[in-house]
Amino acid sequence: MADEPDDNWLHAEVFPCPSCQQALFRVDHSPFGDDYLLYCDQCANCVEVSYYDSGTLAFADRIREEGTLQPGWPQTKALLRLIEGRLKPCSCGGRYRYDAARRCPFCLAPVLIDMPWIELWPGYFWVKDDEDPTAEQTEQADAYMSAHKRESDLWQVDESAQ
Ligand SMILES: [Zn+2]
Ligand SMILES: [Zn+2]
Secondary structure (H helix, E strand, C coil): CCCCCCCCCCCCEEEECCCCCCEEEEEECCCCCCEEEEEECCCCCEEEEECCCHHHHHHHHHHHHHCCCCCCHHHHHHHHHHHHHHECCCCCCCCEECCCCEECCCCCCEEECCCCCEEEEEHHHCCCCCCCCCHHHHHHHHHHHHHHEECCCCECCCHHHC
16 A cells, blocks of 8 residues: 555545455545544444534534633544434434444445544445546435435434423
8 A cells, every 4th residue: 555646645445345345435534524424333324414513513612611622633532422422323223423433334344443534435436536426326326325324413302401
């Protein structure tokens, strides 16, 4: 891997699942995005939480007001812990956690452990830098996202706040 071209700075790579051999695509979560991606601790589903979601902003305010943590990763980690504590559970019954193992979408084997900065997707998500996805790839990826990535209706209802 030492010879990776510089333009692959998010370390995008296709590799076979060590368990079922299906093609998988891994990529670093872009630092230029505006969302956190938390994965289920029991399956390959994930949830996308925007930096600008009202829940995220409220947690971030709380952390800043407490003022006990250094800016940067200590604050981010505390924020992610607050977020994961309030997210609705996955449809499989698992919990979304920022540091959950990234599981193979096909066989659900844990593939990437303790690598919370990495996203793991089916191999058909991979597109060469200078190419566009084919219509079939776009269709497959869209279908996967709508089945496995939650982007709305994120939070548990706080009964005590009603
Ligand atoms: Zn697999
Ligand atoms: Zn799940």
